[in-house]
């Protein structure tokens with residue numbers, strides 16, 4: 001857990017995975033309830049404590065540890081508010097999980113494996129939310145890992161299950177398989193061409209939900225979208241996974257052809273845009289969050305379209321975490337005023353970008369990387 | 378070239394607007410392109426609240442005090458109105474007590490009311506028996522329709538047998 005909070009890097013940012021030019025990460029999440037207990041929002045403090053104790057017991061089971069390593073269960077109250085938000089920004093817990101609802105907050109916990117691939121939220125909307133997050137398009141592997149964890153937990157825990165409607169969950173939208181799978185996709189070219197709405201409307205007609213990054217209701221930052229299944233009951237797990245995977249493959253094709261179209265139709269405009277973005281990230285001394293996210297998205301487009309020799313995709317995702325307020329507060333160790341935020345953000349971004357672009361920018365401020373990196377016709 | 382929207386900034390972005398399948402190409406400045414992009418709406422997510430309000434009876438979603446006469450889960454005491462407000466059930470038992478009304482809701486959310494996926498190890502034998510009972514029931518109905526009464530009677534006995542094992 002300590003490492004998780006110190007470093008902005010997570011395994012899901014790895015670019016040595018399938019289709020990372022478009023798909024950032026794949027996630028599978030299983031909702032599970034313990035039989036004989038009310039759902040978390042109706043638990044007494046004593047019952048909530050029993051649930052978290054039971055979860056701790058289950059992950060200490062020898063077989064669970066043999067498969068997933070030395071997992072720890074950390075209560076949210078053991079962490080500072082800043083550290084809790086870092087977990088959200090690394091997509092390890094949901095924003096709703098941090099809502100402090102008095103007594104029950106003491107019984108909210110997170111189980112995390114050393115490689116951060118598997119996590120279990122305890123006493124969220126359901127007693128257990130088992131989640132596997134992997135880089136690139138790896139839905140089957142993610143769902144397989146979550147399923148393995150579920151089967152091992154079952155050796156200790158008795159889950160609420162109905163023969164007719166499957167796994168019982170607090171919200172009827174999760175009942176049945178309790179399985180929510182999702183992919184995070186980066187669609188800068190479709191957005192630039194104004195085709196993203198069209199593409200995503202089609203997706204939403206296929207029983208899938210599309211959201212902007214960092215939850216519902218917020219602006220879409222960095223051209224990142226999350227696509228997930230809406231239906232959890234009446235289909236088998238593999239059908240849910242196959243459906244999302246095949247729709248994701250279509251979105252990947254659309255984004256790739258949009259990138260090619262942009263390179264073909266307006267090479268100069270595009271090169272200029274991505275090159276400027278990298279230039280600003282390398283040299284700016286103040287950066288707002290939205291601006292930073294937009295520029296990082298542009299550079300990622302340039303790098304993946306082969307127009308730019310910039311930091312690898314992995315580093316760009318790390319940058320997206322660095323630019324978030326909680327990470328900044330964590331780094332500075334004190335409250336910051338907005339101008340100080342923008343300055344610290346620019347410094348952190350500059351350091352990381354320059355460390356991964358080769359060469360000290362102060363010494364070679366002349367013609368930029370974009371020139372040398374452009375290999376496409 | 379000047380941005381077609383604000384007519385002030387230099388344009389550098391091609392923007393395609395699609396309204397009712399009518400495509401319109403525009404050449405915009407980055408600022409206007411971003412604004413256009415922000416106006417893009419992600420499509421209304423499924424509104425559970427509205428669904429619940431409609432299904433859990435008139436006024437169920439309004440701030441009604443939990444009335445004695447109202448329908449409640451016998452296990453956890455959750456009332457229909459509370460469910461209508463939060464969209465969350467109180468316990469696993471609620472699924473049984475809210476039975477029919479919930480079934481209509483599940484049908485609307487999932488298009489189905491029947492789980493076909495993973496079964497926990499503990500429940501696996503029971504689950505298989507229940508599926509077998511369902512299968513035999515369908516066969517029995519078929520036998521009755523075909524007036525094969527002897528076969529129907531045999532099936533009825535087999536079902537009774539299985540149900541005793543389930544109890």
Ligand SMILES: [Zn+2]
Pocket residue numbers: 380381382383384385386405406407408409410
């Ligand atoms: Zn303009």
Ligand SMILES: [Zn+2]
Pocket residue numbers: 450451452453454455466467468469470471472
């Ligand atoms: Zn109940």
